[in-house]
Amino acid sequence: MDYKIPEKMKALVLFGPNDVRLVEKPVPKPGPGEVLVRVAACGICGTDVKIITKGMPKMPPYGEFTFGHEWAGTVVAVGDTVDEFKVGDRVAIEAHKGCGRCENCIDGKYTACLNYGRLDKGHRAAGMTVDGGFAEYAVQHVNSVYKIPDNISFNEATYVTTAGCALYAIDKSGGYIAGDTVLVIGPGPIGLSVVQGARALGAEKIILMGTREDRLAKGRKLGATHTINIREVADPVAEVMALTDGKGAERVFECGGNSQAFEYGIKSTKKGGVMVLVSFYKEPVTANLDYVVMNQISLLTVRGEGNQNCKRALSLMAQGKIDAKPIMTHAFPLEEFHKGLDYFVNRKDGAMKVVINP
Structure with missing residues (x-):
């Protein structure tokens, strides 16, 4: 199958803080080990909001940079040495491609690559x-590209990064999850993905804590056995304890990203249990770490969708054990990116994951 590849394409470019413009720029060419993808869908993520408003370390210069890291599409050209994919393949990507040469990458921790941002080192x-993917075409190294199963749409496939982050958090929490009680704080896209992942892996009780009843209700449909609206109860931690015979949850996944959520999390963790920090925190967190030490609670963190968890996410989606449809709430064309961003940031019309279709 041959695709006619134009010289120019439409792409969003960041010209400065809060200055995103739709422009024409050259279609990129795949280098060795890379594929060129005709982008069909790219999801908006909270990290994109941070990039738009504040920039990001090691990003390309303003006036050139096209962001977007949750994208999927069709391979239309391959670079030298590529035989893992062929033209016509439907693919999704994960954002991080480690350098492959530092100690962390050799250990498989490529989302914590020691050469982050070093293009000369291969990161x-x-x-x-x-x-990235807010454009009609994008290139990606084959190390971080996955074929999309036939029963998953392009829009759904953009969800693999979010689901991959959730599965990485579960992965990092260690060992079997079957039979455990899991607490998820924050019913956003990643929190709801943790709920689905925990259900797929056999957690006995899945408690979802948050402030928005519509999202808690969605969580119940996706596998939460219990929900706690912190605006409607006097003591959310006491509610967790009542559901766990006073022990707390073996595993807590903090997806809220604030001091209150952090405090609820550590106080709800079983002695000797694990709390995984999945969120980015906008401000420094104040918490009673004596409680963590005295109760031997392990605090772990994850960044991104490491350890090939996008591949696992695609598999669970294809099996019907993770459902992207309830979370992918809105879609807009590339020309209406600003409208889509407004829906995402301000949660208009119940927006959760918003997809842009170039």
Whole structure:
């Protein structure tokens, strides 16, 4: 199958803080080990909001940079040495491609690559340190590209990064999850993905805590056995304890990203249990760490969708054990990016994951 590839394409470019423009720029060419993809869908993520408003370390210069790291599409050309993919393949990407040569990458921790942002060393983070997917075409290294199963749409496939982050958090929490009680704080896209992942892996109780009843209700449909609206109860931690015979949850996933959520999390964790920090925190967190030490609670963190968890996410989606449809709430064409961003940031019309279709 041959695709006619134009010289120019439409792309969003960041010209400065809060200055995103739709422009024409050259279609990129795939280098060795890379594929050129005709982008069909690119999701808006909270990290994109941070990039738009404040920029990001190691990102390309203003006036050139196309962001977007949750994208999917069709391979239309391949670079030298590429035989893993062929023209016509439907693919989704994960954002992080480690350098492959530092100690962390050799250990498989490529989302914590020691050469982050070093293009000369081979590191790439799509839509962060190199151009991303809010464009008609984008290139990606084959190390971070996955074929999309036939029963998953392009829009759904953009969800693999979000689901991959959630599965990485579960992965990092260690060992079996079957039979455990899991607490998820924050019913946003990643929190709801943790709920689905925990259900797929056999958690006995899945408690979802948050402030928005519509999202808690969605969580119940996606697998939460219990929900706690912190605006409607006097003591959310006491509610967790009542559901766990006073022990707390073996695993807590903090997806809220604030001091209150952090405090609820540590106080709800079983002695000797694990709390995984999945969120980025906008401000420094104040918490009673004596409680953590005295109760031997392990605090772990994850960044991104490491350890090939996008591949696992695609598999669980294809099996019907993770459902992207309830979370992918809105879609807009590339020309209406600003409208889509407004819906995402201000949660208009119940917006959760918003997809842009170039």
